[in-house]
Amino acid sequence: MLSKVSTAALAATLSLAASAATAGAGDYSFEPVNPQMKKGEGVMLAVRLTNKQTGKPVSDAVIFKTRVDMAPDGMAEMESAVAPLPSKEPGVYAFKTDLPMAGRYQVTLSAKLQGEPETVIGKVIVTATK
Numbered sequence: 772m773l774s775k776v777s778t779a780a781l782a783a784t785l786s787l788a789a790s791a792a793t794a795g796a797g798d799y800s801f802e803p804v805n806p807q808m809k810k811g812e813g814v815m816l817a818v819r820l821t822n823k824q825t826g827k828p829v830s831d832a833v834i835f836k837t838r839v840d841m842a843p844d845g846m847a848e849m850e851s852a853v854a855p856l857p858s859k860e861p862g863v864y865a866f867k868t869d870l871p872m873a874g875r876y877q878v879t880l881s882a883k884l885q886g887e888p889e890t891v892i893g894k895v896i897v898t899a900t901k
């Protein structure tokens with residue numbers, strides 16, 4: 772019985788670690804293709820999704836919700852409209868959005884991935900410059 776208990780404890784610890792990383796599955800990394808961009812209206816913002824275990828791009832994700840706001844600079848209420856754009860590269864998800872002022876923007880993506888029962892939530896930060 773002892774080993775069963777410690778396995779459960781380990782599983783609980785692992786799932787806690789995973790939820791801290793991406794709030795769903797910790798095996799994926801979301802990175803901005805361009806961490807720094809010029810501010811502007813109707814700019815293209817792209818995020819690269821990688822499977823951390825294989826190092827390969829994840830090209831079959833269904834991103835069903837995307838939010839862009841200025842939460843990193845204390846302006847969470849400053850939200851921009853986001854529209855998906857066609858992907859030009861496997862594992863790269865592109866969006867059209869507005870970065871109206873210089874500063875940091877948080878992009879929150881909610882994704883459904885093959886073989887992943889939970890929604891995977893990724894957050895990336897993009898800095899807009901003047």
Ligand SMILES: [Cu+2]
Nearest residue numbers: 841846849872
């Ligand atoms: Cu702002």
